[in-house]
Amino acid sequence: DAGVIQSPRHEVTEMGQEVTLRCKPISGHDYLFWYRQTMMRGLELLIYFNNNVPIDDSGMPEDRFSAKMPNASFSTLKIQPSEPRDSAVYFCAISGGVREQYFGPGTRLTVT
Amino acid sequence: AQSVTQLGSHVSVSEGALVLLRCNYSSSVPPYLFWYVQYPNQGLQLLLKYTSAATLVKGINGFEAEFKKSETSFHLTKPSAHMSDAAEYFCAVSPAGAGGTSYGKLTFGQGTILTVHP
Numbered sequence: 073d074a075g076v077i078q079s080p081r082h083e084v085t086e087m088g089q090e091v092t093l094r095c096k097p098i099s100g101h102d103y104l105f106w107y108r109q110t111m112m113r114g115l116e117l118l119i120y121f122n123n124n125v126p127i128d129d130s131g132m133p134e135d136r137f138s139a140k141m142p143n144a145s146f147s148t149l150k151i152q153p154s155e156p157r158d159s160a161v162y163f164c165a166i167s168g169g170v171r172e173q174y175f176g177p178g179t180r181l182t183v184t
Numbered sequence: 185a186q187s188v189t190q191l192g193s194h195v196s197v198s199e200g201a202l203v204l205l206r207c208n209y210s211s212s213v214p215p216y217l218f219w220y221v222q223y224p225n226q227g228l229q230l231l232l233k234y235t236s237a238a239t240l241v242k243g244i245n246g247f248e249a250e251f252k253k254s255e256t257s258f259h260l261t262k263p264s265a266h267m268s269d270a271a272e273y274f275c276a277v278s279p280a281g282a283g284g285t286s287y288g289k290l291t292f293g294q295g296t297i298l299t300v301h302p
Binding site for chain 1: 226235274278280288289292294
Protein backbone atom coordinates (compact mmCIF):
# COMPACT_ATOMS: atom_id res chain seq x y z
CA ASP A 73 0.00 0.00 0.00
CA ALA A 74 2.97 2.31 0.19
CA GLY A 75 2.61 5.37 -2.01
CA VAL A 76 -1.18 5.84 -2.02
CA ILE A 77 -3.48 7.18 0.67
CA GLN A 78 -7.22 6.69 0.32
CA SER A 79 -9.95 8.25 2.38
CA PRO A 80 -12.26 7.44 3.90
CA ARG A 81 -11.42 3.78 4.52
CA HIS A 82 -15.06 2.99 5.17
CA GLU A 83 -18.15 4.85 4.05
CA VAL A 84 -21.75 4.00 4.82
CA THR A 85 -24.40 6.13 3.18
CA GLU A 86 -28.03 6.03 2.21
CA MET A 87 -29.28 5.59 -1.30
CA GLY A 88 -29.51 8.90 -3.13
CA GLN A 89 -26.69 10.58 -1.25
CA GLU A 90 -23.55 11.92 -2.87
CA VAL A 91 -20.35 10.05 -2.13
CA THR A 92 -16.82 11.35 -2.69
CA LEU A 93 -13.83 9.05 -2.48
CA ARG A 94 -10.35 10.52 -2.27
CA CYS A 95 -6.92 9.40 -3.39
CA LYS A 96 -3.59 11.03 -2.55
CA PRO A 97 -0.51 9.57 -4.21
CA ILE A 98 2.54 10.10 -2.06
CA SER A 99 5.26 9.88 -4.71
CA GLY A 100 5.57 11.02 -8.31
CA HIS A 101 3.95 8.96 -11.03
CA ASP A 102 2.58 9.23 -14.57
CA TYR A 103 -0.65 7.27 -14.28
CA LEU A 104 -3.45 7.03 -11.74
CA PHE A 105 -6.17 4.38 -11.85
CA TRP A 106 -9.52 3.90 -10.15
CA TYR A 107 -10.83 0.33 -9.70
CA ARG A 108 -13.92 -1.22 -8.19
CA GLN A 109 -13.93 -4.69 -6.63
CA THR A 110 -16.98 -6.80 -5.90
CA MET A 111 -17.52 -10.49 -5.33
CA MET A 112 -19.72 -10.76 -8.40
CA ARG A 113 -17.68 -8.78 -10.92
CA GLY A 114 -14.16 -9.02 -9.52
CA LEU A 115 -11.75 -6.16 -10.14
CA GLU A 116 -12.95 -3.60 -12.68
CA LEU A 117 -11.02 -0.64 -14.06
CA LEU A 118 -13.25 2.44 -13.94
CA ILE A 119 -11.04 5.21 -15.27
CA TYR A 120 -7.41 6.19 -15.52
CA PHE A 121 -5.41 9.38 -15.88
CA ASN A 122 -2.08 10.18 -17.48
CA ASN A 123 -0.41 13.35 -16.24
CA ASN A 124 -3.73 14.39 -14.65
CA VAL A 125 -5.67 14.00 -17.91
CA PRO A 126 -8.40 11.32 -18.19
CA ILE A 127 -7.33 8.81 -20.83
CA ASP A 128 -9.96 6.10 -20.70
CA ASP A 129 -13.25 6.30 -18.81
CA SER A 130 -14.96 3.47 -20.64
CA GLY A 131 -15.23 1.51 -17.41
CA MET A 132 -17.29 4.14 -15.62
CA PRO A 133 -20.63 2.40 -15.17
CA GLU A 134 -22.90 5.37 -15.81
CA ASP A 135 -23.23 9.11 -15.62
CA ARG A 136 -23.69 8.97 -11.88
CA PHE A 137 -19.95 8.35 -11.64
CA SER A 138 -17.38 11.08 -12.22
CA ALA A 139 -13.66 11.41 -11.50
CA LYS A 140 -11.29 14.34 -11.38
CA MET A 141 -7.59 14.83 -10.95
CA PRO A 142 -6.88 18.51 -10.35
CA ASN A 143 -3.18 17.90 -9.69
CA ALA A 144 -0.62 15.11 -9.48
CA SER A 145 -1.21 14.61 -5.77
CA PHE A 146 -4.98 14.34 -5.58
CA SER A 147 -7.88 12.61 -7.29
CA THR A 148 -11.55 12.13 -6.47
CA LEU A 149 -14.20 9.67 -7.52
CA LYS A 150 -17.73 10.91 -7.01
CA ILE A 151 -21.02 9.02 -7.14
CA GLN A 152 -24.17 11.11 -7.30
CA PRO A 153 -26.74 9.82 -6.53
CA SER A 154 -25.49 6.62 -4.94
CA GLU A 155 -27.38 3.32 -5.23
CA PRO A 156 -27.12 0.05 -3.28
CA ARG A 157 -25.51 -1.66 -6.29
CA ASP A 158 -22.58 0.75 -5.97
CA SER A 159 -21.55 -1.01 -2.77
CA ALA A 160 -18.01 -2.25 -3.34
CA VAL A 161 -14.40 -1.66 -2.45
CA TYR A 162 -12.89 1.15 -4.51
CA PHE A 163 -9.14 1.18 -5.09
CA CYS A 164 -6.84 3.87 -6.34
CA ALA A 165 -3.54 2.78 -7.92
CA ILE A 166 -0.52 4.53 -9.37
CA SER A 167 1.92 3.43 -12.01
CA GLY A 168 5.41 2.19 -11.23
CA GLY A 169 8.47 1.42 -13.30
CA VAL A 170 7.40 -0.97 -16.07
CA ARG A 171 3.62 -1.01 -16.18
CA GLU A 172 3.25 -2.34 -12.64
CA GLN A 173 0.73 -0.58 -10.44
CA TYR A 174 0.75 0.14 -6.74
CA PHE A 175 -2.55 0.03 -4.97
CA GLY A 176 -3.93 1.96 -2.06
CA PRO A 177 -5.72 0.23 0.82
CA GLY A 178 -9.15 0.89 -0.68
CA THR A 179 -12.41 2.46 0.45
CA ARG A 180 -15.20 0.08 1.41
CA LEU A 181 -18.47 1.71 0.37
CA THR A 182 -21.82 0.50 1.62
CA VAL A 183 -24.97 2.09 0.25
CA THR A 184 -28.14 1.21 2.14
CA ALA B 185 -6.86 -7.40 -26.95
CA GLN B 186 -5.62 -9.32 -23.97
CA SER B 187 -7.19 -11.52 -21.36
CA VAL B 188 -6.19 -13.64 -18.39
CA THR B 189 -7.64 -16.92 -17.16
CA GLN B 190 -6.84 -18.21 -13.72
CA LEU B 191 -7.61 -21.89 -13.44
CA GLY B 192 -9.24 -22.65 -10.11
CA SER B 193 -10.97 -20.01 -8.05
CA HIS B 194 -9.95 -21.85 -4.88
CA VAL B 195 -6.78 -23.79 -4.13
CA SER B 196 -6.15 -25.55 -0.83
CA VAL B 197 -2.77 -26.89 0.30
CA SER B 198 -1.20 -28.13 3.49
CA GLU B 199 1.47 -26.13 5.23
CA GLY B 200 4.84 -27.10 3.75
CA ALA B 201 3.35 -28.35 0.48
CA LEU B 202 3.99 -26.98 -2.99
CA VAL B 203 1.86 -24.05 -4.06
CA LEU B 204 0.88 -23.91 -7.74
CA LEU B 205 -1.48 -21.22 -9.00
CA ARG B 206 -2.24 -21.33 -12.70
CA CYS B 207 -2.51 -18.41 -15.09
CA ASN B 208 -2.96 -18.46 -18.84
CA TYR B 209 -3.02 -15.33 -20.92
CA SER B 210 -4.13 -14.26 -24.33
CA SER B 211 -2.43 -11.33 -25.99
CA SER B 212 -2.06 -10.18 -29.58
CA VAL B 213 1.31 -8.60 -28.76
CA PRO B 214 4.15 -9.64 -26.44
CA PRO B 215 2.87 -9.20 -22.91
CA TYR B 216 4.10 -7.98 -19.61
CA LEU B 217 2.76 -10.25 -16.87
CA PHE B 218 2.24 -9.72 -13.17
CA TRP B 219 1.15 -11.54 -10.05
CA TYR B 220 -0.47 -9.67 -7.20
CA VAL B 221 -1.51 -10.82 -3.74
CA GLN B 222 -4.40 -9.42 -1.72
CA TYR B 223 -4.70 -10.06 2.00
CA PRO B 224 -8.07 -9.52 3.68
CA ASN B 225 -9.12 -5.89 3.85
CA GLN B 226 -6.02 -4.69 2.03
CA GLY B 227 -5.09 -3.48 -1.42
CA LEU B 228 -3.29 -5.54 -4.02
CA GLN B 229 0.45 -5.97 -3.52
CA LEU B 230 2.85 -6.73 -6.36
CA LEU B 231 4.48 -10.16 -5.98
CA LEU B 232 6.51 -10.30 -9.17
CA LYS B 233 6.58 -9.23 -12.79
CA TYR B 234 7.74 -10.48 -16.17
CA THR B 235 8.93 -7.82 -18.58
CA SER B 236 10.58 -9.86 -21.37
CA ALA B 237 13.89 -10.45 -19.62
CA ALA B 238 14.48 -13.77 -17.81
CA THR B 239 11.59 -16.19 -18.21
CA LEU B 240 11.90 -17.40 -14.61
CA VAL B 241 10.98 -14.54 -12.34
CA LYS B 242 11.54 -14.48 -8.61
CA GLY B 243 9.36 -12.39 -6.36
CA ILE B 244 8.79 -11.62 -2.74
CA ASN B 245 7.95 -14.13 -0.02
CA GLY B 246 9.62 -17.03 -1.86
CA PHE B 247 7.28 -17.01 -4.86
CA GLU B 248 8.39 -17.41 -8.43
CA ALA B 249 6.73 -17.68 -11.83
CA GLU B 250 7.84 -18.96 -15.20
CA PHE B 251 6.83 -17.39 -18.50
CA LYS B 252 6.16 -20.07 -21.13
CA LYS B 253 5.32 -18.52 -24.46
CA SER B 254 4.50 -21.85 -26.13
CA GLU B 255 1.92 -22.57 -23.46
CA THR B 256 0.83 -18.92 -23.00
CA SER B 257 1.20 -19.51 -19.28
CA PHE B 258 2.62 -17.71 -16.29
CA HIS B 259 2.03 -20.04 -13.35
CA LEU B 260 2.96 -18.99 -9.82
CA THR B 261 4.77 -21.43 -7.53
CA LYS B 262 6.23 -21.65 -4.07
CA PRO B 263 8.06 -24.77 -2.89
CA SER B 264 6.70 -24.76 0.65
CA ALA B 265 3.47 -23.09 1.73
CA HIS B 266 3.27 -21.10 4.92
CA MET B 267 0.15 -20.19 6.83
CA SER B 268 0.83 -16.53 6.07
CA ASP B 269 0.48 -17.24 2.33
CA ALA B 270 -3.28 -17.57 2.70
CA ALA B 271 -4.71 -14.79 0.54
CA GLU B 272 -6.20 -14.10 -2.87
CA TYR B 273 -3.84 -14.03 -5.84
CA PHE B 274 -4.36 -12.20 -9.10
CA CYS B 275 -2.61 -12.62 -12.42
CA ALA B 276 -2.54 -9.60 -14.72
CA VAL B 277 -1.38 -8.80 -18.24
CA SER B 278 -0.38 -5.59 -19.99
CA PRO B 279 0.47 -5.32 -23.69
CA ALA B 280 4.13 -4.43 -24.06
CA GLY B 281 4.76 -1.48 -26.32
CA ALA B 282 1.10 -0.63 -26.77
CA GLY B 283 0.17 2.98 -27.20
CA GLY B 284 -3.02 4.95 -27.08
CA THR B 285 -5.63 4.10 -24.50
CA SER B 286 -4.12 0.64 -23.84
CA TYR B 287 -0.86 1.96 -22.46
CA GLY B 288 -0.51 1.41 -18.75
CA LYS B 289 -3.66 -0.67 -18.43
CA LEU B 290 -3.64 -4.01 -16.66
CA THR B 291 -6.16 -6.75 -17.37
CA PHE B 292 -6.71 -8.88 -14.26
CA GLY B 293 -7.81 -12.45 -13.87
CA GLN B 294 -10.69 -13.35 -11.58
CA GLY B 295 -8.39 -14.31 -8.72
CA THR B 296 -7.52 -17.52 -6.88
CA ILE B 297 -8.10 -17.85 -3.17
CA LEU B 298 -5.32 -19.84 -1.54
CA THR B 299 -6.10 -21.65 1.70
CA VAL B 300 -3.28 -23.17 3.73
CA HIS B 301 -4.12 -25.92 6.23
CA PRO B 302 -1.93 -26.67 9.25
